[in-house]
Amino acid sequence: MAMSAENEHPAEAFGWAARDCSGHLSPFKFSRRATGEKDVTFKVLYCGICHSDLHSIKNEWGTASYPMVPGHEIVGVVTEVGTKVTKFKVGDKVGVGCLVGSCQSCANCKEDLENYCPKMILSYGSEFYDGTITYGGYSDIMVSDEHFVIKIPSNLPLDGTAPLLCAGITVYSPLKYYGLDKAGMHLGVVGLGGLGHMAVKFAKAMGVKVTVISTSPNKKKEAMDHLGADGFLISRDIEDMQSAMGTMDGIIDTVSAVHALLPLIGLLKSHGKLVLVGAPEKPLELLAMPLLMGRKIVGGSLIGGIKETQEMIDFAAKHDIVADIELIPMDYVNTAMERLSKADVKYRFVIDIANSLESS
Numbered sequence: 001m002a003m004s005a006e007n008e009h010p011a012e013a014f015g016w017a018a019r020d021c022s023g024h025l026s027p028f029k030f031s032r033r034a035t036g037e038k039d040v041t042f043k044v045l046y047c048g049i050c051h052s053d054l055h056s057i058k059n060e061w062g063t064a065s066y067p068m069v070p071g072h073e074i075v076g077v078v079t080e081v082g083t084k085v086t087k088f089k090v091g092d093k094v095g096v097g098c099l100v101g102s103c104q105s106c107a108n109c110k111e112d113l114e115n116y117c118p119k120m121i122l123s124y125g126s127e128f129y130d131g132t133i134t135y136g137g138y139s140d141i142m143v144s145d146e147h148f149v150i151k152i153p154s155n156l157p158l159d160g161t162a163p164l165l166c167a168g169i170t171v172y173s174p175l176k177y178y179g180l181d182k183a184g185m186h187l188g189v190v191g192l193g194g195l196g197h198m199a200v201k202f203a204k205a206m207g208v209k210v211t212v213i214s215t216s217p218n219k220k221k222e223a224m225d226h227l228g229a230d231g232f233l234i235s236r237d238i239e240d241m242q243s244a245m246g247t248m249d250g251i252i253d254t255v256s257a258v259h260a261l262l263p264l265i266g267l268l269k270s271h272g273k274l275v276l277v278g279a280p281e282k283p284l285e286l287l288a289m290p291l292l293m294g295r296k297i298v299g300g301s302l303i304g305g306i307k308e309t310q311e312m313i314d315f316a317a318k319h320d321i322v323a324d325i326e327l328i329p330m331d332y333v334n335t336a337m338e339r340l341s342k343a344d345v346k347y348r349f350v351i352d353i354a355n356s357l358e359s360s
Helices: 051-057 158-165 167-177 194-205 217-226 238-242 262-267 306-318 330-341
Strands: 011-018 025-032 039-048 074-081 093-096 099-101 141-145 186-190 209-214 231-234 248-253 268-276 297-300 325-328 348-352
Touching (some): 039 158, 051 330, 093 158, 099 141, 158 167, 158 194, 158 306, 167 248, 167 306, 186 194, 194 209, 194 306, 217 231, 231 238, 238 262, 262 268, 325 330
Parallel strands (some): 209 231, 248 268
16 A cells, blocks of 8 residues: 655655645645665755646646646755765755756766756656655655755855746856847846846846847836847737847747747748747647748757756856746735736745745
8 A cells, every 4th residue: 555645755855735636726735755875855945936837736647647746947045965966065046947856867867968868757746766756845845865956156046046946047047048148138038027037147248139029018127127128029910020020039938828930930041940948738730831931940049068067057146137026925826827827927926935934
């Protein structure tokens, strides 16, 4: 008979979990494994709420297992390290993103691309090596192999840094891989949410000219005055879009709803790259001819490997980049999910775990 979540490991843990596809979250007692020789255990102080948390708790991707403790933008302070840990010590500021395991032997892992490992283990809702299910960061403690732990530089505030572990690396990685990080290039960013606002910040720090593409005219002031974008296009305004045809070296498309790709492809110069980082639930229509006329590319990207995630965090520290957040108590999480489903947040909810979880 399977052991309960509360008794399957020796370390007591407490968090909030969804029990079914209603997605409603409530207090949940469970357990974490003891600190292994290569493990880092840390007290969770903050955890960001990613849009994929909302998809997952409602089983919109059809892969959920319950009870589910979401959260993969997890930051805190180390409380214990294993005997063979070399990179971390008690008191260090650390984070864990979307991954807590991979095979460490496949071609992708050998290239520091654990995010494309066929056997990658996600921070929540995945089967761990011992057969138990992983639980995420809406909880008081976290245990992870040191390989998957990110060191947070001292100058970065933990609350604003948490979303970088998913939203940040999700846009940083394609900027680097697709060569869209060169000063003087022109980049389009589709959607000004959690991912989009990070794409603007990173691209600007790289010296790139940035144009935000949005369905919402009321986001223009925020995009340009607050985030520093150089231009703004209303995607539903045909004249607006035509005025920018053929001007962009690349586009980072963060939208997770079904939308038209053809107008975006038209914005690209020859050899331009449209990179999808959002994951719409239904197929998008893609015509071949617009790609042939200009040797254009449509690509994708999923988070990043651990080495690149550390590189991204260090880049953020150098350029004082953090997410714009709304800090919330744990017991506000269900309301936050409702608001997130309506895109009613600037630009990322972060749960104040340390100061509100116990009282919940």
